[in-house]
Amino acid sequence: MIKLVNVSKSFSQFKVIKSVSLTIDKGEVHGIIGASGAGKSTLLRLVNLLELPDQGEVEVNGQKLTNLSSKELRRARKSIGMIFQHFNLLANKTVYENVAVSLELANYPKKERRDRIIECLQFVGLKDLIKQYPAQLSGGQKQRVAIARALANNPQVLLCDEPTSSLDPNISAEILGVLENINKVLGVTIVIVSHEMEVIKSICNRVTVMANGEIYDTVSTEPIGIHHIDKSPSYFVEQLAKAGEMDDA
Amino acid sequence: MPDILVQYEAEIWLSIGETFIMVGASIGAAILLGLPVGTLLFLCRKGEVIENRLVFTVLNLLVNIIRSFPFLLLVVFLIPFTRLIIGTAIGTTAAIVPLSIIAIAHYSRLVEQSLLDVPKGVMEAAISMGASVKEIVFKFLYVETRSGLVLGLTTSIISFISYSTIMGVVGGGGIGDFAIRYGYQQFKTDLMIYMIIIMIILVQLIQFTGTTIARIIDKR
């Protein structure tokens, strides 16, 4: 589904991605984990050519993106959804309109747009908020809108760059639950970049560990399920108690 | 109404009309050409979607040069050019040429600055969704900056009014010219003060309207 072959990327002499190869199969939930600055985001952004590689090939869905004209690339991007840590919604558009933009860009049949938008918002659990503006939403709700927007045009792949890193743990778990559904119900291949092990452990089937612009290892894992990171208040109480013990010691 | 205003009523209305023509034309130029030039300035910047050093440098330099002229000198400097386009360099119609040129330079800079405020992430979302340059501009940039664009235009319009007062030197007329010719040169101080009051009211109205519209369309 996604194939990176000997991909390299530098930012002004500084090699951020060093000849990386990675294959992600259809239907996978693939995690990319590593310390901050390891090059995770850059690697993810190479998948839809948000960053152009200096060398190497990028193939998604059987199409060599690195060989496409800019027009063909734009077309290909419409079946690669992407969500971000800071949501990147249009602040001056309502929830409904934010999702609509994606369909407008894709030239989705006009008559079917409304149904599709409602369907997507329902899927992420937001259909009562369609007239709200992003400023009126919580972080978790904003990420749901972003997911609905990414989903609207039936993408084959969903790229997620730290999708839960600016959310509270219990909200994170909810968002991961939505992503899990997208993978299981809709069969969308998902790539998640995160620096949090718990996020990765909860829903990924395979995990790539990155360090210094290189892949350290790729391992198969058994997703442990989102309930394990559903941090209820009692979890925090426990953590606080532990911290208290350490202080006493 | 004070006698002096009644006495000059016809001329006052005429000069208000001239001011409206000159400022109106400036607004037209700002929107039709200043907006695209400002957008191009933004889009051609390093790291932006149609990064183009040459276009950016040329436009940037032009805008800077025009804006660094004292406006009176720009008007004089442009006389041959105005004559070429309009056929004469004198009168209200001819005054539109230098006014439009400063209007384009003025507003394009404000447009560029507004666009620079759009979060990088919104641009990335647009690109990741496969938006073309035109779609990025109309469906993302202008949507996110619309209140800034309106506020910028408001600021510009108020400057245009100020610029228009200078156009008396080339027979452009207008309220400012009237205030100088009658009020100052003929020592009718009260008439001058009334003209200034008209200007103040005009500016207040424009600022109020601009601020109100900007607030209503801003959902951030």
Ligand SMILES: Nc1ncnc2c1ncn2[C@@H]1O[C@H](COP(=O)(O)OP(=O)(O)O)[C@@H](O)[C@H]1O
């Ligand atoms: N557009 C850019 N220009 C310059 N340097 C960048 C750019 N994007 C990322 N980098 C650098 O590349 C390295 C890897 O960044 P990134 O891929 O964001 O890491 P991660 O997501 O793992 O934290 C960092 O050192 C970062 O400073």
Ligand SMILES: [Mg+2]
């Ligand atoms: Mg990152």
